[in-house]
Amino acid sequence: MATVFMKWLETTPGDYDRGIKLLTLGRGARVQAHITAMVHEGEKVLEIGCGTGTLALMLARQGAMVTGVDGSPTMLRVARERVDTGGLEEQVELHQLDASLIADHFDPGSFDLIVSTLLFSELPPDEQRYVLRAARRLLAPGGRLAVADEVVPEGMMARLVWAAVRLPLVIVTWLITRTTTHALSGFPAILAAAGFAPRVATSYLGGSLQLFIARPAEEMADERPPVPRMTHRITLRSLLVNLWAIFFRIIPPYPKVRPGLYRVGEPNSKSPVLVTGNFDLTVRRVVRQLDGRVDCWLLVADSAGINVWCAAGGGYFSAEKVTAAVKISGVEELVAHHTLVLPQLAACGVDGRQVHRETGWAVRWGPARARDIPAYLSAGRQKSDAMRWVTFPLRERIEMMLVTLGFYGLFILVPLAVLWRPMFWPVTAALCGLSLFYTIVLPWLPGHDGLAKSVPLVCIALAGLYVYSALWGHLPPHSIFNWTVGLVGLAVFTGAELQGMSPLMRGEQANWMWEGVIGTVLAVIYLVGSRLISW
Amino acid sequence: MSFWESMFEHVELARKLRYLRIYFDPQRCVGDWTCYEVCPVGCWTPDMEQHRAIFHDAQRCIACGACALQCPEDAIKLTTPGRL
Numbered sequence: 001m002a003t004v005f006m007k008w009l010e011t012t013p014g015d016y017d018r019g020i021k022l023l024t025l026g027r028g029a030r031v032q033a034h035i036t037a038m039v040h041e042g043e044k045v046l047e048i049g050c051g052t053g054t055l056a057l058m059l060a061r062q063g064a065m066v067t068g069v070d071g072s073p074t075m076l077r078v079a080r081e082r083v084d085t086g087g088l089e090e091q092v093e094l095h096q097l098d099a100s101l102i103a104d105h106f107d108p109g110s111f112d113l114i115v116s117t118l119l120f121s122e123l124p125p126d127e128q129r130y131v132l133r134a135a136r137r138l139l140a141p142g143g144r145l146a147v148a149d150e151v152v153p154e155g156m157m158a159r160l161v162w163a164a165v166r167l168p169l170v171i172v173t174w175l176i177t178r179t180t181t182h183a184l185s186g187f188p189a190i191l192a193a194a195g196f197a198p199r200v201a202t203s204y205l206g207g208s209l210q211l212f213i214a215r216p217a218e219e220m221a222d223e224r225p226p227v228p229r230m231t232h233r234i235t236l237r238s239l240l241v242n243l244w245a246i247f248f249r250i251i252p253p254y255p256k257v258r259p260g261l262y263r264v265g266e267p268n269s270k271s272p273v274l275v276t277g278n279f280d281l282t283v284r285r286v287v288r289q290l291d292g293r294v295d296c297w298l299l300v301a302d303s304a305g306i307n308v309w310c311a312a313g314g315g316y317f318s319a320e321k322v323t324a325a326v327k328i329s330g331v332e333e334l335v336a337h338h339t340l341v342l343p344q345l346a347a348c349g350v351d352g353r354q355v356h357r358e359t360g361w362a363v364r365w366g367p368a369r370a371r372d373i374p375a376y377l378s379a380g381r382q383k384s385d386a387m388r389w390v391t392f393p394l395r396e397r398i399e400m401m402l403v404t405l406g407f408y409g410l411f412i413l414v415p416l417a418v419l420w421r422p423m424f425w426p427v428t429a430a431l432c433g434l435s436l437f438y439t440i441v442l443p444w445l446p447g448h449d450g451l452a453k454s455v456p457l458v459c460i461a462l463a464g465l466y467v468y469s470a471l472w473g474h475l476p477p478h479s480i481f482n483w484t485v486g487l488v489g490l491a492v493f494t495g496a497e498l499q500g501m502s503p504l505m506r507g508e509q510a511n512w513m514w515e516g517v518i519g520t521v522l523a524v525i526y527l528v529g530s531r532l533i534s535w
Numbered sequence: 536m537s538f539w540e541s542m543f544e545h546v547e548l549a550r551k552l553r554y555l556r557i558y559f560d561p562q563r564c565v566g567d568w569t570c571y572e573v574c575p576v577g578c579w580t581p582d583m584e585q586h587r588a589i590f591h592d593a594q595r596c597i598a599c600g601a602c603a604l605q606c607p608e609d610a611i612k613l614t615t616p617g618r619l
Binding site: 313344347349383385 | 601
C-alpha cells in the first residue's frame with residue numbers, strides 16, 4: 001500500500017512537463033522562444049537542467065551546438081529519445097550531472113551561452129551562488145547567461161494577488177502531476193554577488209515569470225557569508241513539525257532543512273565535520289545530541305527531505321549529493337583536515353570511495369544512531385558493536401506504529417467514515433488493537449518478514465473473535481463470517497505494513513503484491529460467502 | 536513512462552527484493568573491514584589472523600547492500616541467485 005502511494009508520488013517526465021505547463025499557464029513556451037531567438041548558428045550552448053530537452057532541441061534547430069545536463073536519469077532518457085527522433089545527435093550532447101558538478105566536467109570558457117529555466121528556484125541559495133560562479137567560469141569572453149524562473153513579484157499588492165492566484169494552481173497541479181515549483185526572491189542580488197551584471201529581458205504573468213540575461217561583470221565580490229549556527233531549541237514550529245512527523249511522515253511535502261554547512265557549538269579548524277541528510281526531524285535529532293556536548297561542523301546534504309537510511313536505500317542520498325555538499329559549502333576553507341564522518345546507515349547508498357575520489361576527503365563511518373556520536377568522537381572515532389548494530393526497540397516500534405496508523409487513517413478510515421459509516425468505529429478499534437498488539441509482540445512473533453509474522457497475528461485475532469463470540473457475544477453466523485474475513489484482511493495488512501519501510505525488516509516493499517493478492521481473494525470470499533449465507 | 540508502467544516495473548523489483556542475498560568471495564578480500572564497519576546487523580566479523588572478513592549469520596542479513604557498495608575489492612555482491 002505504502003509502496004503504491006510512494007510510486008504515485010514519483011513524478012514521471014510527462015507529469016513534470018504537464019505540471020510546468022499548468023503552473024506557468026503556458027508562458028514557458030514563450031520564454032523558450034525568446035531564449036531561442038538569442039542564439040546564433042554554431043554557438044556553443046550549455047543548458048543546466050535540460051529536463052526532457054524541449055529547449056535544447058529548439059536551440060539545436062536554430063543551429064547551436066547544445067550540451068544539456070540534468071540530474072535525473074528518467075528525464076534524460078526522454079530527452080535522448082527526442083534527440084534521436086529529431087535526428088539532432090550531431091548537435092546535442094546530454095550528460096547526467098547535477099548542476100553543482102558542472103565546474104568539474106567542462107573546461108573554463110567553453111560556452112558562448114549558458115541557459116537555465118526553472119532550475120535555480122529549486123536550489124538553495126548557497127548552491128545558486130556556487131552554480132552561478134561555476135557558470136561564470138565556463139563562459140567564453142563575451143558570453144552570456146540566460147536564466148528564466150518563477151519570481152516572487154515586487155510590492156505588497158502584487159504579492160498578495162500572486163499568492164491568491166498561485167495557491168489553488170499549485171494544489172491542483174500537484175494533485176494532477178505531483179510537480180511543484182518554488183519562486184525566487186532577491187535573485188538579481190545573487191546574480192550580482194556571483195559576478196554577473198543582470199537585466200530583466202522580459203517578464204510574464206504580472207512579473208512572476210522572468211527572464212534574466214546577464215553578462216560577467218568586471219569585478220566579483222567574494223565574501224563568504226557567516227556559517228549559521230544550529231542549537232537545540234523547542235519552538236512552536238518544532239512541536240508542530242514533530243506532530244506532523246508522528247502521523248504523516250510519509251506524506252509530502254517533507255519538512256526540510258536548507259542543505260549547507262552549519263556549526264554546532266564553537267567549532268575550529270580541527271573540529272570534526274559530520275554529514276547528515278536534510279529531513280527536518282533528522283537534523284533536529286542530531287543537533288539535540290550534539291548541542292552542548294560537541295563542537296563540530298554539520299554538513300547537511302540534500303537527501304530530498306528524507307531520513308538518512310531510507311534516502312540512502314532509495315537512491316536520494318548518494319555520493320553525488322555528499323560531493324555536492326562538500327563543494328558547495330566550501331568547508332575546506334574552514335578546516336585543516338580532510339575527513340568526513342558520515343552516518344553509518346548512509347552506507348547502503350553513499351559510495352564512500354566515490355566521495356573520496358571526487359572530493360579528496362576521506363570518509364569515516366560514524367555510529368548508526370545520532371545519540372552515540374559524542375561517545376564515538378570522544379573515543380577517537382572508534383565504535384563499539386552496540387553503536388554499529390540497529391535494533392528496533394519498543395519506543396521506535398511505537399513511533400513506527402503511529403506513522404503507519406496516520407497514513408492508514410487517511411486511506412482507510414476517512415473513506416470509511418464517508419462511505420460506510422457503521423463500519424468506522426469497529427474497523428478503527430480493530431486496526432488500533434491489532435497494531436498495538438503487533439507493535440508490542442513483534443520481536444517474539446516467528447518469521448523473518450512481516451508477511452510471515454502476519455500468520456500468527458491472524459491466528460490470534462481469529463481466536464480472540466471466536467472466544468469472544470462463544471463466551472459473551474453470541475454473534476450470528478453471518479456476522480462471524482464478516483468479522484473473520486475482515487480480521488484476516490486487517491491482520492495481514494497490519495503485519496505486512498507496520499514493520500516500516502526501512503531495510504531492517506526487508507519490508508513492505510517486497511510484500512505489497514501479496515497484500516493485493518490476499519486482499520482480492522478475501523474480497524471474492526466475502527462476496528461469494530455472504531451471498532451463500534443469506535441464501 | 537506512466538504510473539502503471541512504473542508500478543509494473545516495481546513488481547519485478549519487489550520479486551527480486553525477496554530473494555536478494557550476499558555472495559562473498561573470500562579470495563578477493565584484503566581485510567579492509569569496511570563491511571564490518573557498516574553492517575547494521577552484525578553479519579561480518581574481522582578475522583585478524585587471516586587478515587580477512589568472515590561472513591556469518593546470513594539469516595540475519597537484511598540485504599541492505601551497504602557492505603557490497605563499500606567493499607574496495609568488489610569481493611561482495613548483492614544479487615539474486617540467477618544473476619551471479
